[in-house]
Amino acid sequence: EVKQGSISGKTGETVKVTPEVPENYEEVGGNPTDYTFPENGTDESNVVTIHLKHKHETVTRDNVVTRTIEYRDEKGNLLDTKSQSLTFTQPGNKDLVTGQVTWSTDVPSQSFDEVKTPEKAGYTPDKAVVPSETVTFDTKDYTETVVYKANEQTGRVVYVDDDN
Incomplete structure (x- = not known):
């Protein structure tokens, strides 16, 4: 794990994922661009994984x-x-x-x-x-x-x- 960030939204809402890429890293293609919070509101795995590689x-x-x-x-x-x-x-x-x-x-x-x-x-x-x-x-x-x-x-x- 290189870095952690946060996203916020309401139950069932789809939000834009805007990665804050750490210095000297770059994104690997195929990362998610949006995330939908679960309808049940109890999913504790609200984790969006952004894959990075070294520049x-x-x-x-x-x-x-x-x-x-x-x-x-x-x-x-x-x-x-x-x-x-x-x-x-x-x-x-x-x-x-x-x-x-x-x-x-x-x-x-x-x-x-x-x-x-x-x-x-x-x-x-x-x-x-x-x-x-x-x-x-x-x-x-x-x-x-x-x-x-x-x-x-x-x-x-x-x-x-x-x-x-």
Whole structure:
């Protein structure tokens, strides 16, 4: 039982039933629109039942998934970063009486673009590219790391005779 109200009339009289629907409820079709009080005047079941249902509304929530690419040297020093973000919108159905939201599981996945690793003179990255990656609404932010390793270098030593 959600709420009680009252109707009044005389024995044998038919009265209009005008429901006072509580907030965030709506009537279910087929409810009585009038009521006739019994002729014997002794019926204690003068009850009109109005069937209700919860109102609902469509709601949404967003989630931004960020992939951070860190470029580091062999010692772990941060050289540069690049971030990519994707925004997901998830629809839901909110019960206005209980406040409970049922979230849709039908949220399409999205993909981060492939990122070519920048060249750095004298160094070789451990990844030429950070590949495209598919993520979903529930994916947590994450970090990919590219490490630049110093290239082997060779040099020439020249000896000069300073006496000549």
